Structure formats: C-alpha cells, structure tokens
Amino acid sequence: MARNTLQSTGVIKGFNQQNGRSELAYHHGNLRAELVATGRSLLEKDGPDSLSLRAVARAAGVSQTAPYRHFTNKEALLADIAKVGFEEFSDALRHGVDGVPTVKAVGPLQAMALGYVDFACSNPEVFTLMFGSLIADKSAYPELAKASLDSYEQLQEAVGDRLSSDDGQDYPVQTGALAAWSLVHGLATLMIHNGVGPDAPSKQERAAFVATVARVLETGLGQ
Incomplete structure (x- = not known):
C-alpha cells in the first residue's frame, strides 16, 4: 500500500526489525490523548520516577520517537x-x-x-x-x-x-x-x-x- 494511502487512513505502521514485530508509529488525531492516558496509567501504577517518554511509548505500542511529536520532554x-x-x-x-x-x-x-x-x-x-x-x-x-x-x-x-x-x-x-x-x-x-x-x-x-x-x-x- 502506498505511503499516501496509509496517511489517508490516519495510521502509518513501522516495523521493528530487531524483534520482528510491527508497531504503531503514528496514530493520527488522537495519539496525544492516548499518550496522556497511558502516561497517567503508568504514573498511577508505578509513580513518577518510573515515568519516561520511552516507557510511555512502549506501553502505548508506538515508536520511541512518536511521543516527541507532541511532547518536548x-x-x-x-x-x-x-x-x-x-x-x-x-x-x-x-x-x-x-x-x-x-x-x-x-x-x-x-x-x-x-x-x-x-x-x-x-x-x-x-x-x-x-x-x-x-x-x-x-x-x-x-x-x-x-x-x-x-x-x-x-x-x-x-x-x-x-x-x-x-x-x-x-x-x-x-x-x-x-x-x-x-x-x-x-x-x-x-x-x-x-x-x-x-x-x-x-x-x-x-x-x-x-x-x-x-x-x-x-x-x-x-x-
């Protein structure tokens, strides 16, 4: 499927070659809200010290760079x-x-x-x-x-x-x-x-x- 077709659906999927699994790299429209909800869940479960953008990305099933589209730190x-x-x-x-x-x-x-x-x-x-x-x-x-x-x-x-x-x-x-x-x-x-x-x-x-x-x-x- 062409990249512009993927973009028109609002979802672009990447592939993690290291472990061979696909992951959601960009979810158009509501990724920010999903990251906030995921971050809140991690905060409530493990406290603030364990929270990081990388941890949120892993828990949300998105690429490590995806959160930086919305949050500087x-x-x-x-x-x-x-x-x-x-x-x-x-x-x-x-x-x-x-x-x-x-x-x-x-x-x-x-x-x-x-x-x-x-x-x-x-x-x-x-x-x-x-x-x-x-x-x-x-x-x-x-x-x-x-x-x-x-x-x-x-x-x-x-x-x-x-x-x-x-x-x-x-x-x-x-x-x-x-x-x-x-x-x-x-x-x-x-x-x-x-x-x-x-x-x-x-x-x-x-x-x-x-x-x-x-x-x-x-x-x-x-x-």
Whole structure:
C-alpha cells in the first residue's frame, strides 16, 4: 500500500526489525490523548520516577520517537496529565455529593469539600502531581495554568456566596477562600498520605467524615 494511502487512513505502521514485530508509529488525531492516558496509567501504577517518554511509548505500542511529536520532554507530558486532572477535579468540585446518597442536606462548601477529598483519595498520584513540584513552572503551560485557576475560582465563588450571607464578616473573600482551601487541601493530603480518617472507609463513611470537618469550616466562616 502506498505511503499516501496509509496517511489517508490516519495510521502509518513501522516495523521493528530487531524483534520482528510491527508497531504503531503514528496514530493520527488522537495519539496525544492516548499518550496522556497511558502516561497517567503508568504514573498511577508505578509513580513518577518510573515515568519516561520511552516507557510511555512502549506501553502505548508506538515508536520511541512518536511521543516527541507532541511532547518536548517528560515534564511536558506531566503537564498534560495534570491539566486533565484539574479538568476532572473541577468537575468533581461541581458534583461533590453525586454518588453519595447517604450524605444529605450538605451546604455548598461541604459539597465542594466532598468532591475535593473524593478526587484526591481516588487519584492520589495525579492529585500529588497537580499540586506538587514535579512541574517546576506551571505558568509555562498555559492550558494547565488555566485549568488550575478555573478550579480555584470555583472554590472562591463558593466562599464568596457563603460570606455574602453573613453581614458580620470583616475579611475579604480571598482570605476566606485561602482558609477554606488550606483546610480542605490539608485534609485531603493527610487522608491520602497519613491515613487520617476512618480505617478502610467506604465512600459513604469517608464522605460523612469529610462533611463533618467541612461543617466546621462553614461554621467558622459564618462567625
């Protein structure tokens, strides 16, 4: 089959002469997304130290050079994984009580705290990547920076709504948002790294614990 015909199908296959097996060298259109998904799987399985573009290429079944069409280095791949993480994280903040039918009548901040901690506990390696120092300068990746800011603005908006209902509050929304973020992020970090909370909890038990802690936050913001 002629090369231009292969290109028109979106797939070009190469042949690895060393081991005699064919491998996908270029998958037009969605290779980047496939590499991000593969990289995330490796990150979640083995941690960041074992992650490399070569390892991702092997796991994805593509040529060793294929990832470099989309990522200049490992950090660029990590930035895309973190961006996807923040997008999912924002969705989790919006739907904090979904799937937890036993937790009823929670306030907006409690619901957001549930989504925050549930995401962290369900995706500990990605969560650590998102907020850690593996990506030296997140501002170097505009899409990642935007996804990160979008999630924080959700929290700030929820705090602003809470404070607007209290005529006695005498500090700015930004201060309240920082206090809320510090508490909820600290709780999430302690739960995934230090085992704080119920022993081997079900999702409902974890949600009930987080809702109780978040209730303290909402009470404090109202004083």
